[in-house]
Amino acid sequence: MVIKEQLIKKSDFLWEIPKTFRDDMLVPAHIYALEEMLDDLFGDRSLEQLINVTTLRGIQKAAVVMPDAHEGYGFPIGGIAATEWPHGVISPGGIGYDINCGVRLLVTDLMFDDVSDRLEKLSEELYAQIPSGVGRGGSIKLSLKEIDMVLKEGAAWAVRNGYGLEEDIDHIESNGVLNNADPRSVSEHAKKRGNDQLGTIGAGNHFVEVDKVDNIFNESTASVLNLHKNQIVVLIHTGSRGFGHQVATDYLRIFLSAMDGYDLHPPDRELACAPFNSPEGQKYFDAMACAANFAWCNREVITWEVRKALTNVFGKSTGPIRLLYDVAHNIAKIEEHKVDHKTMKLIVHRKGATRAFGPGRKEIPADYRETGQPVLIPGSMGTASYVLTGTSKSMEATFGSSCHGAGRRMSRKAAKREVDAPQLQQKLRGEGIYVQAGSYAGIAEEAPIAYKDVDIVVETVHKAGIAEKIAKLKPLAVIKG
């Protein structure tokens, strides 16, 4: 067990567990956190899990964890690990069960004064239009043949079928599709579990949230991103639903059986892995791409539902609703990064971490290439969310990655014990935030008290230079499962 005194302070925001800490570590572990945030990390098994990640075959430079870290299964949430392509391992645990869980931000021409007297109606209309909650299906029912098209095409399937706009595609990470997706690599169980879930947010920490732009930190970049003070914007946070969960479950099981054959013995079953270029590794990567595409299609269909809800409430005065950007925060990507001054192709695992590419990268849409990639950080219900941009420092230090949210600090059980949900809902309403949720338990579990302080998390990545603060958003209406 690592103790605080064993951490090497590299700066006010970066701590290192040296490679010498444990015999099986292949690289050091890097922790982005203010000193006062470390106690939270020592309160659960995040750091032990991070050390385990450093043992993955082919890992390069360091296993990294962001300030929103907390204990996961195998990998800590908020973790980043890059392994050498194509011989290093790929690990489903480094991506998570909710493959391509992610966030998108829609921007409108509406201003706060245009909506302030109709926020309750807007929250009700959003709740009516967007299916949410445990196991709730949507209005689109896919046959097994149709679901294969979704898995291959991603967000473009939604556009082709009238659920999205062509112009959205450019502003989605990877243009909303990973081309290696192969539906033959996916089980029928997964397809059946996901066949009615397009356009649904699910439960847990997923949400749709209407915000106003509360503060601008960098006017010129905000202007490029089309963000203005008091503007109404909409955040969508969800992933690949039951489909992705099943893909992860299926392949963890396959990898556990296959590992012996590759002489792989990770210290935790949830770190099950296979060489990327093995048959199992390739099949998983193709199945993961299917789930990633399902998630991008899901967020595109939800965008269509949001557009419908806003138009139903505000009519023609709604104006265009544009997609600012869509980021994945549970995914593995093949990317080029510098390692020891040499450009290497790497398998970058981000588990509760956002790609945060700096200016100039070819993967960023042309209109954002000079500012860096937008990084979207949702807070907890009732607290601020943030828009940041990637930096050249993130490319050097964190494989072009940043944090993904506030980060949980209290168990769901403890939150339900401590939070009076009806009272919280009333309190938030008093603050001008309308919450629509499927259950009081869901509100209690996601109460702000259950999360770390998002302001401190964002300040940490900003001061560490791995993402730059551009705008702060204040919630007005929250739709939860």
Next chain:
Amino acid sequence: MFDGYTMKKIEFKSHTADIRLKIESDSLPELLLAGLSGMNRLLRKEPTVKNDGSPVFQTITITSIDTTTLLIDFLSEILTLSYIHGTIFNKVDFTHISNQETSAIIRGFKVDKFDEDIKAVTYHEANVHKNKNGKWETIIIFDI
């Protein structure tokens, strides 16, 4: 006969983001059933039978690398079938069980809804073993 809601050797424990369960039993089959009982309690606390209450039957066969993965794979398979069929499976008839394999006919009833969206039954912290009292026990963490 196993009723998926009456097993008692189940303890819900705290976990930062998910749900941690400790189960204990006299035998391996009972341990699998205790895990299922715990999972069913999460899926639907007060089950209401939907439609005419006609039972839903499924046959499952699981082969795993060890006893711990057998338990997790058994629960994962039933979780998947629960979501696909909108069903709580609360009756299990084992036709075969060993430390690494099991076959069973499971029976359940359709429910109006689920209370919890369980993403997965994880292998994290799971370790099926006999404790000092000679009972089978393990932790199970459900990803929520």
